[in-house]
Amino acid sequence: MIKVSILGLGASGIAAARLALFHGGDVHVSDLRTETALDAAGAELRKLGARVDLGTHDVDLIAGADVVVVSPGIPPDAPVLRALRERGIRWISEPEFAVRFYTGSLIAVTGTNGKTTTAALTAHLLAEGGVSVGLGGNIGGGLGPAASELALLNPQPDWVVLEVSSFQLADIDTFQPDIGVLTNLAPDHQDRYPDVETYWGDKARLFRNAVPTSRWVLNRDQPEVAELAGDAPGERYWFSMEAPEFRGARLEEGWLTLELGDGPQPLVAPLEMALLGTHNVANALAASVTAALAGASLEGIRGGLKSFRPLPHRLGPVGTRDGVLWVNDSKATNVAAARSAVLSLIPHLDDPSSSFVPGGMEGRLVLLLGGMDKREALDDLAAVLPGRVRAVVCYGAVGPRFGDELDGVVPVIRSTGSFDEAVAAGAAAAREGDILLLAPATSSYDQFRNYGERGDRFRMLAEGGA
Secondary structure, three states: OOEEEEEOOOHHHHHHHHHHHHOOOEEEEEEOOOOHHHHHHHHHHHHHOOEEEEOOOOHHHHHOOOEEEEOOOOOOOOHHHHHHHHOOOOOEEHHHHHHOOOOOEEEEEEOOOOHHHHHHHHHHHHHHOOOOEEEEEOOOOOOOOOHHHHOOOOOOOOEEEEEOOHHHHOOOOOOOOOEEEEOOOOOOOOOOOOOHHHHHHHHHHHHOOOOOOOEEEEEOOOHHHHHHHOOOOOEEEEEEOOOOOOOEEEEEOOEEEEEOOOOOEEOOOHHHOOOOOHHHHHHHHHHHHHHHHOOOOHHHHHHHHHHOOOOOOOOEEEEEEOOEEEEEOOOOOOHHHHHHHHHHHOOOOOOHHHOOOOOOOOOOEEEEEEOOOOOOOOHHHHOOOOOOEEEEEEEOOOHHHHHHHHEOOEOEEEOOOOHHHHHHHHHHHOOOOOEEEEOOOOOOOOOOOOHHHHHHHHHHHHOOOO
């Protein structure tokens, strides 16, 4: 009987424990937290036969396991991991554990931004294109289960699409996607990583176990992506908003166009999709290539692109008040994502009508920036704000720093009160025809439990809620 020790009783830890128990493992789960919610989860796992320790990590017991599975929420410098490292004990991530039980083929989607939309859209296109598919991994937010839950499906899908984070890739061993997708690269998680290179290094582990039959879907518009893939074995397919000819998908003469060796195949025009913005066109191109490589029909891809709906908190309109469109991009939790949101809504200052927003743009943006300080500089975002924004509202714990960095670049409204007050200040600054955009550029933990709660509050305010 294999001994499995699981650190962390979150969704991925619970799923890994259930999977190990299903396969007859001797399972031990531990978590430093002792909240009531964990008591309930722990009681369920105990009934299934697991040993559950709350409030402590028994290093001796953990070290005696054949397999140690670590939650992505546990940082690499946590005392329990330092203790295991000193003993020469290796551990793996939950997706690494899960895929060992998959019987179908695997698509892994990673990147700094856009990976959730790309993963979900890929699964949608596969389903619309007649392919049996499961969706999960880091996707969260009720959009899909942990990777280990998919391993319990009976029957197993022909394809599994997993969103994988850098934290999860850091602890892979044999993880080997049949198709790997890298959406883009930008600085992020500088509160966890010592530098950008280390963060990108974990992303590069996507290619660690590449073989000649591997297939990679890569962003041609960002040289860093090709550099990160390096000389990893496998076939390369590209997606681009700019490049004219290559194998993959591109925006050509106003159409999303697929080309995999049998000539260009027009799919849809951007405004036929419900997704807003240029970056979502790029996500759709990536998903289209990936779904086609996995066997989705051309008609299924076309229909799926038209029927897919924006995911919550990802550049979605949530209401119109006094002629101002409110757009929720609460998931823009880093500077690159906020910059992408701004450029997606007003890509060209000299030709606002070229925007991928129905009806084009008549006004400008009022941008809400703020939350916890992730220590990212605003230089790249600041460079695209003049001419596009009417004002920026800086709020939350990082508000004073953001205000100082943007002072003199664009009009700044400093909001020192609640999130509701910041939103009210933004709404008051907006004029008819403008967009009030929540793209905070950082995490939400100073005032909210997560970006979803922040986005839900913004939506309620858009709808006139108190």
